[in-house]
Amino acid sequence: QSVIAFGCLMSDMWLGEFGCVSPEVFHSALEKRYPAFRKKTQQDAQEFLICVLNELHEALKVRAQLGRRRVTNAKASRGSVSETSIITQLFEGQLSYEITCLECKTTTERPESFTVLSLPVPSKSVCSLEDCLKCFFQQDTLTWNNQIHCSWCGTKQDAVVKGTITKAPQIIIFHLKRFEWQDKHKGKLSTTIRYPLSNLDLSPYATPPFCRDAEYSLCAVVNHSGFLDDGHYTALCEHSVTKNWYSFDDEQVTKIPNSSVQTDTAYLLFY
Secondary structure, X not given: OHHHHHHHHHHHHXXXXXXXXXXXXXXXXXXXXXXXXXXXXXXXXXXXXXXXXHHHHHHHHHHHHHHHHOOOOHHHHOHHHHHOOHHHHHHOEEEEEEEEEOOOOOEEEEEEEEOEEEXXXXXXXXXXXXXXXXXXXXXXXXXXXXXXXXXXXXXXXXXXXXXXXXXXXXXXXXXEOOEEEEOOEEEEOOOEEEOOOOOEEOHHHEOHHHOOOOEEOOOEEEEEEEOOOOEEEEEEEEOOOOOOEEEEEOOEEEEEOHHHOOOOXXXXXXX
């Protein structure tokens, strides 16, 4: 099973017996469940991450149920236990979209869970992570094919929608949408995106009960260099104990200064 292979991979990494550790066994196990991620093919790191999180959640969710059933009855073990895991505890947040009909002014709220926030890149040259967040959370107008069906009016109507964070996850993952359609072809934005290493404040985008715990520090970056069909991924990670930063480039693991954590090729940010 992929979850067992992942556990072995984590153990090998933290034992520190080797200069580098290959995830080949874990990849082979995951490949059986998701054939699209077979070897020697170009794949998207964000899509792979979501598959890994989903796979671990499903496996660990079942284990949590089985464990509870030994000490309680079957009815009590259902419900919230079946929907939670260490993955949801660490990575799952919640958004609330406030949708207002422009005809009758009726407002409804739509909750939505997330594990990765995909942020638009609003500039072609240089921007900040805050610019991306402002763009994601700005109020949008829904017209034409995007109209809502207003239950009060009984017909489709123009509307405005605005999202806020109602539950901030312990670890928040941002996906920077560098790949977009350009002249009927999918191209890559080489925009330089500046992001803070500490004190990322999400309170402007969150509802008041969660503002106090909304500051984050960067703990990892996934970089993508190259193009859509010919690229290379590397990672920068902070050691959770020593707080030193390391660069991971295939089998090359190198300690780096904090000044090297800001890159022009960042694709995924973990806070």
